[in-house]
Amino acid sequence: MKLLVINGPNLNLLGLREPAIYGSTTYAQLQDFIQDICAEEHITVEIKQSNHEGIIVDMVQEAYGNFDGIIMNPAAYTHTSVAILDALKSVGLPAVEVHISNIFEREDFRHISYPSKACVKSFIGYGIEGYRKAILFLKDYINQNNKEKEAIKK
Numbered sequence: 008m009k010l011l012v013i014n015g016p017n018l019n020l021l022g023l024r025e026p027a028i029y030g031s032t033t034y035a036q037l038q039d040f041i042q043d044i045c046a047e048e049h050i051t052v053e054i055k056q057s058n059h060e061g062i063i064v065d066m067v068q069e070a071y072g073n074f075d076g077i078i079m080n081p082a083a084y085t086h087t088s089v090a091i092l093d094a095l096k097s098v099g100l101p102a103v104e105v106h107i108s109n110i111f112e113r114e115d116f117r118h119i120s121y122p123s124k125a126c127v128k129s130f131i132g133y134g135i136e137g138y139r140k141a142i143l144f145l146k147d148y149i150n151q152n153n154k155e156k157e158a159i160k161k
């Protein structure tokens with residue numbers, strides 16, 4: 008199984024960035040954390056980060072045919088990006104949304120998530136543990152889907 012993890016703007020500054028909200032884990036440590044979980048779960052993972060909306064759209068499009076699923080923390084684009092929502096809908100890969108902080112307990116403008124409308128599940132406010140939950144959920148979801156496809160073929 009191959010998963011793509013996409014992190015949006017300013018997540019490269021984890022550790023430095025508002026630690027009272029996002030914690031003290033650095034982006035490099037988050038990448039190691041994700042790699043370790045995926046290694047334990049026998050999942051091949053690629054982790055990408057961009058501060059640019061169009062680049063994130065390109066990443067989603069390029070995932071088609073190359074990955075089994077997407078885990079995404081769209082960061083600030085969560086609250087604005089119809090383009091990322093449309094990209095997720097276009098490729099139709101199972102996608103799971105992660106937010107480190109609880110966006111529903113923050114400013115009103117963070118309460119809406121466009122990409123969530125194309126995601127099978129969201130993990131919100133669990134800190135970086137949300138990425139573990141997303142990986143385990145998506146692994147089960149994809150395996151279950153594959154089993155159902157096999158059963159239909161028979």
Ligand code: DQA
Pocket residue numbers: 016017018080081082083084085105106107108109110117
């Ligand atoms: C975030 C929440 C967003 O509102 C914010 O813009 C981020 C990070 C989170 O992981 O909690 O950059 O997606």
